Amino acid sequence: MNIDKTPLNAEFYLRDAEIVARNLLGCILVHHDPEGVLMSGRIVETEAYLPDDPASHSFRGPTRRNSSMFLEGGHSYVYRIYGIHRCFNAVTGGGGVGAAVLIRALEPLDGIPEMWMRRYGEPIPAVPGKSGLRGLCSGPGKLCKALGITAGKHDGADITGETSDGKLFISGGRPVPENRVGVGRRIGMTRGRGEEKLRRWRIADSSYLSR
DNA sequence: CCATGGATTGTCT
């Protein structure tokens, strides 16, 4: 797949999480894994989490679990949820702020056979079908498993700077025009924890969204 | 297609 493999620089992330969330649409999440396998996908859905938000892990200040969310923009925040899944965030803003963008869904691009193997533990069928590919990275936990993103290796990692084996980063893609962007409520909020906030962005006509 | 409930574990109250 002919994609730009230059990581976005730290300046990109040193802005408000809502701006970054909007501008990450169309960008490419890339994992150059330790064995040299390149896996990537186009970002089609994001959510912004700010410290003013009861749903944000940073709402009550730093703890052991969320400490990397308070790093400077351009780092990774990976956490475990429901005992099983991992979720990947790009930290935004200055150090100590506690803001990040959750990557919720990807359109698979590079390394699809390897991603399939990681997700399902068996080789990709000869004809996976569009519905098969659609489900490969259509959720925050799914895409972490597919790309091999782990808390141990990637939580707190720098996602800017030079590419190398094992590097996780985001490169710029085609900008997404405003008339193809949808904004709405986030997923999974319960009991009045900010579910009314419009901090979810998606490429409206993509068939690779999480819902 | 949509709605429901179980899995599973580190973290915070």
Added chain:
DNA sequence: GACAATCCATGGA
């Protein structure tokens, strides 16, 4: 001790 920014299988329309 309860919860959590989820996923998947299952059942019914």
